[in-house]
Amino acid sequence: MSFHIDCPHCGRRPVEEFFYGEVASENESIAGADARNLDRVFMLDNPEGIATERWFHAYGCRRWLTLRRDTRK
Amino acid sequence: MRVPERFRLIHIVASPAALDKAEYLRIAPDEALAFAAPESIDDPYAIVEPDDGYAGLWLDAQEAEKFLARACEWELPPHRPAFAQGAVAGLPAKLWIERDRMLILVPAPYAADLEERLA
Amino acid sequence: MNEFVERKIALTWRAPKRAYDVVIVGGGGHGLATAYYLATRHGITNVAVLERNYIGSGNSGRNTTIIRANYGIPEAVRFYQRSVDLYASLESETGRGIMHRQKGLLWLAHSEAGVRAERARAEVNVAFGTKTEFVDPDQVKRICPQIDITGGGLWPVAGGTYHPEGSTARHDRVVWAFAEGAMRQGVDIQQGIRVHSLRVEGDRVTGVETDQGPISAGVVLSAAGGHVTTLVSTAGVRLPIRTHPLQAFVTNHYALEFPIIVASATLLFYASQTARGEMLMGAEIDRQPSYSYRSSHDFLQHCAFRAMTLLPFLRNLRILRQWTGVCDMSPDYSPIMGKTGIDGLLITTGWGTWGFKAIPAAGEQLAQLIATGATPELIAPFSLDRFARDRTMADRGSAGTH
């Protein structure tokens, strides 16, 4: 799938110019340390809706930006 | 078409405020390329060093327009001179666009690809 | 009779009941096969399959239909070989033509490391019950003369494996064979009904909430494909699944016969010929997670380039159609089947880009799990708790892209 990302420095560019990056999240509501680690390493929110992501503008400014994106579109 | 050649540029890392004070090829808020070393820069921690890492060539306005029409899918800034960067012919390109000519730069290892795609 | 002409079937479609012994969410191949085996093997027919769209509208009707068992770890070889065997007898069992074709599959390597991996694959495959042999570039050329063994000067073929049981089948016929078979035994298949959430009381699942009201059930199986995370999160279950789009395309008719399936694990590209003569191709998933069914030009460009380097005749063909499915990708590239920690709630997921071939075996095994309450040995290694037990089933190089 293809879409555009607005880079705050370079402007609007096709997604192919960017690398996708993960956002690590820690689920503080999980009580046990082992369970929390398991969740952090493997379990994913995988939102069907708005996701907060990091993207690296490899073809432009070579900086990471934070993007909120609707994964259904 | 001509062959891209190595460009000697000056690479500057400095605070955004310091970089705002002159006209550079502004590759990131705190990073710029220049054709010549600035006489002074308003940041005591600025890094200024020569950069041989790019290859490129000047195209006249007509050549540039023709090339970009088929090789660039994003919009160029309207003012002149202007700096822009992004994928051009599938390469990570940096453009310095003047009224009657345009410099296109790519990381030097892509020089051959640029030559091929200009043709 | 012409195999392209489908037999007319008369089936009774009922309104959903308010309660079932088993509710299966998702009318893809996995949900339907489980229903089919529940009914035919275990006599469990008070079963509903709830599909929000039409059956086969998910990945089961979008895939490139490659069936093979040449996986890289013992547990996977055994499991997929079971599926290969079930596929081979599916036509005679169901009485439905699924256009199953054994074609043989060439799996190419382009480096020394790749050659080592293929030699290892052949060993593991033979040791655990499937047929795979290592082949050198000359043998590759003999098996498939259309391959440019120099890889266009970019990716020379250094060797590979040949897997004679590699086959294809018509995907929507598979979906319908299982659906029809299940319905004839009394299973309710409901199309156009969306499950919003799972109903849980204490540690037990009690049913589902749908856009047509609640339905209670003793057992709920999630077979929702790429949408699994959203569904099971309503019961508080967290999964190591990320949903990525996978694209494929077909060309116009190729005038010659291309009788084999060709795949390159390095180039992440594979091709086969459809029964209509089109060349069918696919490659890797889109990098970013997404539930969007939109296709991209970028994918076509990159996949077509790699394809033409290896199979130069493709240059003269035209791309006719391109489409996308959304895949439930697991971190170790192996499926996740079975219990979830919530009583009565089962999942079948992590089918990613490789789950069409698994439909019969997974359906058979999950039906057995539902009927007996005990996880069958064949799928025990693929349960969700393997991540907590530090027993991941890493097999990325075999899951490949199909």
Ligand SMILES: Cc1cc2nc3c(=O)[nH]c(=O)nc-3n(C[C@H](O)[C@H](O)[C@H](O)COP(=O)(O)OP(=O)(O)OC[C@H]3O[C@@H](n4cnc5c(N)ncnc54)[C@H](O)[C@@H]3O)c2cc1C
């Ligand atoms: C382009 C492409 C090529 C592929 N090629 C191959 C291949 O060559 N070989 C191979 O083995 N595998 C291949 N695969 C993978 C294979 O298609 C899938 O793994 C397999 O079809 C998964 O089947 P499923 O029943 O789990 O999911 P699906 O077929 O996706 O079915 C899930 C169903 O659940 C429904 N659903 C979802 N949420 C809800 C809800 N809340 N309520 C009700 N219904 C719901 C959906 O509408 C859908 O019909 C490919 C996939 C794609 C996309």
Ligand SMILES: [Zn+2]
């Ligand atoms: Zn940028």
